Amino acid sequence: MLFRVDPGSSVPLGDQIAALVRGAIADGSVHAGERLPAARELAASLGVNVHTVLRGYQRLKEEGLIELRRGRGAVVTGAASPARARLGETAERLIAEARNLGLSDEEIVTVVRVGLAGR
Amino acid sequence: MKSALRSAPPSIGPLRTWIAALPFVAVIAALAAVYTSVSGRLPEPLATHFEADGQANGFSSTHGFLTGCLVLLLVVGTGFGLLIQLRVPATGAHWLIAGGYATAAGFGFAFCLTLLDNADVTDASAVRLPLWQVAAVLAVALVAGALGRLLAGPALRPQHPAFGEAPRLDLPAGMSAGWSRTISSPPLVALGVVLLGAGLVVGILIDWLTSASLLVGGAVVVAVSSVRVTVDRRGLSIASTLLPYRIRFRHIPLDRVAEAGSRQIAALAEFGGWGYRVRAGRSGLVLRSGEGIVLRLTNGREFVVTVDDAATAAALLNAYADRARSRQGG
Structure with a gap:
């Protein structure tokens, strides 16, 4: 897959990388079971710090989209469907919109919790 | 656009396949003709394998020998035919045909000589294979190979397929991609x-x-x-x-x-x-x-x-x- 990052952007590089992988899973160009380049490898490719890439991979792991294996890089999990990845994208949009409105992290969580309680 | 980029391997055509098959058919016919002419004068078993000094050291029945020859020629001929059909590699087809001619002629001539050497001998162990016959087999194979090379026609030029489009990815200065x-x-x-x-x-x-x-x-x-x-x-x-x-x-x-x-x-x-x-x-x-x-x-x-x-x-x-x-x- 293609990783294209903009170090000049206000979005942290790690988040950019996470968004790229999420997008690739969402549009079906990356499938479950596919191996992403190891963090060191990707960092060397893009000329960024390895911790930056690891931060991005860690986010994807927490979203359940990838699995990190020591020394074997990152593998897209079986649970990572395009719909699941799109859910992550929707959450990103929600957060971005709330931040634009000046909401704090607590307030954003409250918004989601209130929505869930309404069901 | 994509189909235009698809490479078309150089075609060989049915004529070449026939040219490639010809020596094997001709050799089987020649072997049959030689056998008919000597069939009444052969010992049983035949001397079919010889030492370096020309002395016979291997024997088999006439029937077994002929079947073995036929199977070998058919298998090798089919092998060459398949390789040419698969066009492996396309640009080397003319050498493949030449190789087929040399192989067919070499085997065929050696089989015919074996039958002729056995003719009019009562005891197969007395059969000799003179050294000149080994040289003759090699010479016949070489001549047949050259003939095959001529019949196969001019070498196919390796056609380098169209290079394809060379698009550019949008990569503004400062951005990095992998x-x-x-x-x-x-x-x-x-x-x-x-x-x-x-x-x-x-x-x-x-x-x-x-x-x-x-x-x-x-x-x-x-x-x-x-x-x-x-x-x-x-x-x-x-x-x-x-x-x-x-x-x-x-x-x-x-x-x-x-x-x-x-x-x-x-x-x-x-x-x-x-x-x-x-x-x-x-x-x-x-x-x-x-x-x-x-x-x-x-x-x-x-x-x-x-x-x-x-x-x-x-x-x-x-x-x-x-x-x-x-x-x-x-």
Whole structure:
């Protein structure tokens, strides 16, 4: 897959990388079971710090989209469907919109919790 | 546009297949004719194998000998026919035909001579094969090979397929990009595992020195059978997915890339097989037929690697090569 990052952007590089992988899973160009380049490898490719890439991979792991294996890089999990990845994208949009409105992290969580309680 | 990029291997045509089949048919006919002319005068069994000094040391029944000859000619003839049908490799077909002529004539002449040497002999152990006949077989094979080469017609020029589009990926200054993808070939993995297994068995049962070549070969095949192709600001590199990524077995820096493109690659017709292939003017890692990255290098050679999403990789490589050139120019 293609990783294209903009170090000049206000979005942290790690988040950019996470968004790229999420997008690739969402549009079906990356499938479950596919191996992403190891963090060191990707960092060397893009000329960024390895911790930056690891931060991005860690986010994807927490979203359940990838699995990190020591020394074997990152593998897209079986649970990572395009719909699941799109859910992550929707959450990103929600957060971005709330931040634009000046909401704090607590307030954003409250918004989601209130929505869930309404069901 | 994509179909225009698809390479058409040079066609061989049905005529060539007939030309290739001709010597085997002719030799079987000649053998039948010789047998009919001597059939009443043959000993039983026949002397069919000879020592270096011409003395007979192998015998078989006439029936067995003729069946063996026929089966051998048919099997070898079918083998050549299949290779030509599969066009492996397309540009070498005329030499393949010449080889078929030489093989057919050599075997056929040797079989006929064996029958003639046996004629009018009562005891097969008295049959002699004079040395000049061995030389004659070689000479006949050479002449037949030359004839085949003439009949096969002019050599097919290796047709380098159209290079394909060379698009540029949008990569504004300051942005950085990398493309990475794995490709593996299950048949090659299987072959490597079989070689390794055979190496172990030979090592345990016979000796480890003999098995070393099998083990090394198997390890190389396994390493090549699954690779990660990376395109980034440093160029294109290919590394085995089974080894640490720092161990790359091919790296092409940006300044060696004149242009990158992508097209459909036919493994058998263009490269005569799978794996790391080297051909006149081009080389590359061909793990399957289909989409692949094609690099035109600054030394005029072509390097290919078959991989999915090759167009994106080529576009990125072009964008980086442009960037490197403008930096050098400015």
